[in-house]
Amino acid sequence: MHGSNSRASDRFDPQDFDRVLSSMCTRTHPEAAAMARRFMDDSPALPEVYETVVKLERRAVDLLGEVVGLDEPHGYVTTGGTEANIQAMRTARALGDTEAPNAVGSEALHFGFVKAADMLDVQLRLAPTDEDNRVDLTEVRRLADEDTVLVVGVAGTTEYGIVEPIPELGEIAASVDAQFHVDAAYGGFFLPATDHDWQFGHAPVDTMTIDPHKAGQAAIPAGGFLARDVEMLDALAVDTPYLERTSEATLTTTRSGAGPASTYAALEALWPDGYEAAYERERANAEWLADAFRERGYDVVDPELTIVAADVPNDVFERLSEKGWRILRTGEDELRVVCMPHVTREMLESFVADLDAVREETTGGAAA
């Protein structure tokens, strides 16, 4: 018997979000959390058994369609952006007419595409980005050829939140008759409140990734895979040998109902006004922080959406980590802050106060 006053699992606490500055995930919206708990045992993989969660998923996909400008969306709630991107590449390979398929995008592509290309035996061709972290379109054009089955544009890159030129990339895809996929895993819930061209109504987009479990404020695991044509989903379907199921387009079989149910609840609660308000707040916070870094003499990559990167010296970075700030660096070693719903102005003020204290103690102060 265990002691009467504690269970072993009580000794473990989840990460407190109060100092999390470099994560694209955030606190789940309360209504989405409640729905995740209610439906976590229901698997949409068995529609004959778990009818309601399948209906919820359909509603969630329809609402996601509104977010991405697609009237009759086809798709499903994936485990995340990685699965959605794998599925986009699978569709493209299945529908492409070549023995030696390749996919073209920029160096800013999420590393999950490397896994997808590896599993699917598709050659991944990445065009370089310039000193402003922007894709070189001439290079994308050069890399695309008759064996290109997929061109990917990122609407909000993981490192800097940059929105790649989606209409131009779509034209390149069309010029080689390739599928055009937009990865809006991070940006998808911010972009409707901006002037960027990024979605199905703005360019000849075939498939899209959008992650409810990031700025959508749904529970993990919830990604979105959306397609313009049903053929693209059909291309993923395999015949299943069991029961009365005839085909299955998803990548995993057993799936948690928490993702679809919480995606539905988050969208009902927040789309569109709640997401717009959240974006305005997070964007203002990102600009405030960029100014704070700049005033202290650091080089800053200006936020295009809600990500700020600053060239903070290593010793300063280390001391901030020691103070409990959960911060990560970019590939260029910049300190990268992702302003998500849990990142409040107060939190950033407290972070900048710690930054000032640390600068007093370290040679990092010399940067100013």
Ligand SMILES: *Cc1c(COP(=O)(O)O)cnc(C)c1O
């Ligand atoms: C986060 C992210 C992914 C991966 O999504 P997961 O949900 O972590 O699998 C893919 N692409 C972009 C642009 C991302 O920001």
